[in-house]
Amino acid sequence: MQNFDYHKPNSVDEAVANMQASDDGKFLAGGMTMLPTMKQGLAAPEDLIDLHGIDGIAGVAEGADAIEIGAMTSHSVVASSALIQSDLPALAALAESIGDRQVRARGTLGGSISNNDPAADYPAALVALGATVKTNTREIPAEDFFVEMFETALAEDEIVTSVSFPLVEKAAYAKFPNPASRYAMVGVFVAKNADGVRVAVTGAGPSVFRASAMESALDGDFSSSALDGVAVSADDLNSDIHASPEYRAHLVGVMAKRAVDACG
């Protein structure tokens, strides 16, 4: 690991200014991916801009038909928030399934979605719930936010400040963890509201995606049996030593059914 200039700005504007002044800067949120990467020597930013000192970008707030969660809110806070547990329990349960207890204490919502790891859990929730990502400059619908593997719509000097999750009638997340890393090997988030059903899949493909055939099937009949015979193609799914694309495709179907069942 190499030394860097450590910045701990007090405001979003100051953080942005720190980034703009750097040739090679990185924002540091929970650091659960960034620090291990730096330890391995796979990244060596010149400036590390720690967002922990910024007021007002952490915490859970009730909005109009939505819950707004600050970007620097840790997974453990999301998991244990009484508000989220009562109004959007699927999201609290998802947060509780991330990493391990120590990772949840440090890792943040904003950090996770800005990284857009293809096996991260949150992207499925954002896409299925139709969340809006708020940054220091704009609001981005979740589906436009996640571009592809490790890529988001964020500019280099743009900071996620919060995510607004609309409340839905029913939602649930079913995750099949990678046995070693506990990242999602397949994670399916199902959300149902008046407009219809959205099914978002993480871990299985190069980036989060919506399973539209499943959505159509569930629009007609919101029950797990409606998904019988609705297969996801293995063609573009990930392949690694833990699971073949075929198995991942199969698991998407299983997890989707389990999520629907969990919606009650």
Place this chain on the structure above:
Amino acid sequence: MKLEGTYIINASKEEVWKAMNDPAILQQAIPGCESLEKISDTQFTAVIKAKIGPVKASFTGEVNLENLNPPHSYTLTGEGKGGLAGFATGSADVSLNEHNDGTELIYLVDAQVGGKIAQIGSRLVGGAAKKLSDKFFSRFAAVINGEEENPE
């Protein structure tokens, strides 16, 4: 690992072939390519900054064109050293066929990585390789087609 893909390029086979041998176009197409210097008609040295999520590594190495069969096919080989990150080697068999909309480009990539990226990043290597080769060929097609594309 092996990857394959097909692109339709809105240009004649000869035009595509010419581009396939043009270091300036190759440089534009190779993701993160900071420099591509010609040693001979078929040999180049390259500096590539690879950026996959939090990982940022600079690879230096060679790019060679082999098995030249103008204007039908060649093999593009490359190897790069990325210091602590490890190394990457690969070859791409590229062939061109005439097509109603111009030229059909078919590629078959065989790539390997070694060192730290192979040891700790195995779950991501396949996806990253696919992303980079898709990027390369789509940019290549875009450059020939004269489409606007901002190289990173």
Place this chain on the structure above:
Amino acid sequence: MPSISLTLNGRSVSGEVETKTLLVDYIRENQKLTGTHVGCDTSQCGSCVVHVDGKSVKSCTMLAVQVDGSEVTTIEGLATGEELHPMQEAFRQNHGLQCGFCTPGMVMSAVDLVAGNPDISETEIREGLEGNICRCTGYHNIVKSVQAGAKAMGG
């Protein structure tokens, strides 16, 4: 080099650190508290778990500069003199350790895990210790220890 001040095991400490210094290296090398161990380099094994402001964290995945102003407790700060903390005592009574290398992290995680939950179930303990790897015990006696420790701590 930035300067940091913190409370470490109840004692105020301060000094300069390099920005790249990980919390675990600060504890082991700068403060010479070698009870906190390093067992992996991908933030999974949990041998390095300490408490920062009362919460268990992996000290290999935090920078020393990030604990400026915080309260840090390591395994050395858990017992009162020669009197073991109830969780430490529970590990001893239930043979919850063999080689002892993962033990400090395991105990620190356990103390955080069971706080306020004296009747924690076996399943909750097993899931709650997901971030700590032990190669010796098969976890059987660790689970027993944590359950006993939770009771002894009284929540």
Place this chain on the structure above:
Amino acid sequence: MPDTGTITSGGIGDAVQRKEDFRFLTGRGTYTDDINRMGQTYAVFVRSPHAHAKIRSVDTSAASQASGVVSILTGADMVADEVGSLICGWNVVDRHGEGHKAPPHPPLAHDTVKHVGDQVAVVIAETLSEAQAAAELVEVDYEVLAANVDTGSALSGPEIHPEAPSNLCYDWILGEEADVDKALANSAHVTELDIINNRLVPNPMEPRAAIGEYDMATGEYTCFSTSQNPHVLRLILCAFVLGIPETKLKVIAPDVGGGFGSKIFCYAEETTCVWASKKIGRPVKWTSTRSEAFLTDAHGRDHVSHVKLGLDANGKFTALKVETIANMGAYLSTFASSVPTYLYATLLAGQYTTPVIFCNTKAVFTNTVAVDAYRGAGRPEATFVVERIVETAARELGVDPAELRRKNFIQPDQFPYDTPVALTYDTGNYEASLDKAMGMIDYAGFPARRAKSEANGKKRGLGISAYIEACGIAPSAVVGSLGAGVGLWESAQVRFNATGSVSVFTGSHSHGQGHETAFAQLAATKLGIPFENVEVVHGDTSKVPMGMGTYGSRSLAVGGSAIDRACDKIIEKGKKVAAHLLEAAVEDIEFADGNFTVAGTDKSKAMEEIVFAAYVPHDYPEGVEPGMDETAFYDPGNFTYPAGTHIAEVEIDEATGVTEIVDWVAVDDFGNVINPMIVEGQVHGGIAQGVGQALLEGTVYDKDSGQLVTGSYMDYCMPRADDLPSFRVDMTTTACTHNPLGVKGCGEAGAIAAPAALINAITDATGAVTVEMPATPERVWRALQENN
């Protein structure tokens, strides 16, 4: 079993709490990386990123200019200093009478690199981060060669050592092939099975570390090392690698955070630190990162076998034929050659009366890190072969697998029993363990439980593993005749201090096993003194007479017996002193409960009084030396043979293929038990590693590039608390007949028994003939697809 929380007096059989726990629980243990020496420097190794390559050149010019660099040493420097090759200490002679091929294994490669992680140079600097930064600047120019990493096809792959044509290390046999073939041909039924024993990475939680230190004033070296056997390490370093007299090298293995075999061996890194410490005149410290550990710690297992079992019309086994390819990795590690031969083929009789057995082991080199002993070493592989083929035969014949086993068990009245594979089992009662285990798991109730699972969309399966192992590898004369380069005795010194406290010095080493407690219990009971008065000293070659270390579940059976013998000598001498003080004949002195008594009288002297008299010999028998300090070397007459039955019950989620272990019973016969709490803990840990092998842990090398794909905990799946159930553990006892304690050893049983129990349960649940280990959800799911 006693409640493990009980605190009792600390005698033999008590579940006394461990002496070592206070320091571990309070963070006061002293592991090698916790030690820092004055003037210490830090070593970082430059390692090959390639599986197989020629080294064209090593350019250290930029690196040597880097900040803080003290020295950069390469393979050429080692050649110049005539540093020897890392050796294999067991010469296996093949079927043609030729010794195994042990190609050179230079601590720093100078010519070719043969696996990813092979060390090419060492950078020594003032700080660790300076050494790391400089190591990145060392430019090695490689000519990459084709890699050969697959066990099954290694013999036809690219050649790795000119000394080993076709990558064959040896082609070894045990038994008469013609007899076995004939018996198979005459059998009513022959069951055949292909069996893969997956490669494992040992992963003790403490990564290896070493400090080499040279004292110019005395010419002495000190090596602090995470070693399971400091004396053996000293012997190898002195006699074979560095050419230092043993008087000039002290090896200290302080608290060691687990070993499981992987810390037995003499490695390149500690060798280099010791060598370099003299070159630079300062202590040199190296601590492995986990990433390095994956690439350099010796791995375990890695067999590909084809197995045939013959049965007669009554279901009695007639013959067993096993053909195995065993992967040695790129170099022949310290005891690697013995693992798939003498520690494997000799156990193929299992608990059964199979009359003829033939085993052929072809050991092969590959471009992978060396493979050597890992918890169980050869015996888990043997048990897996035997218990998988027996289970498969039972299913093919449609007979109850428990009954088939029972029918073929060696009976209690047949001991001592000579197996056809060179061993003599001293004692055992296999049926007793099987019965107890079947009772515990409610074997009869399984069909009902299965039906209930089926109703819930789950497949349920039950798997038995009736294992046997040979522990405390011995006697020296026998292992010597089989090629071992060392004796396999153990030493102990029992030193009374004048005031009655006792130091017990043992050559076996504790790295989690609790010797400080169990050995103290042993000595305290034998000497009739309080447990608290006994301190056990181990791990320092300058304190302990000599020792062979800890592996193969030998510590208690061999090391403990040595302590027992040394205590006998103390008592014998004490009798002479007591006879003098009590004015009686030596023959009339009886010793019991810490008192020397004149037979038939109440005249008595306590041990403390006798010891005091020995150190303050004002009134002392003539011709008896003062002092009370005795040493014994114990060389056992035979192996010990722990055995037992483990039964696993699993439930498989049909939709995902996820296996859940719903119950586990283990009934083991370890002979007499010193501390049941520690024994139970050893069983739990062993089972967990066996479950890890069967369900979770797979080591994957990329077949094309030779890269280790499972090189971190992101991909190598270590068992966590939520992967495992609680275990139900019980025992039966037949005391070992040939050691003074009647003990057998318990450290490896779980790892030996567990894989077959689990795979038998999973194949039972899925209906598949075999499911490869690790039985990942995808593999199990596919097995379900193919069999339903």
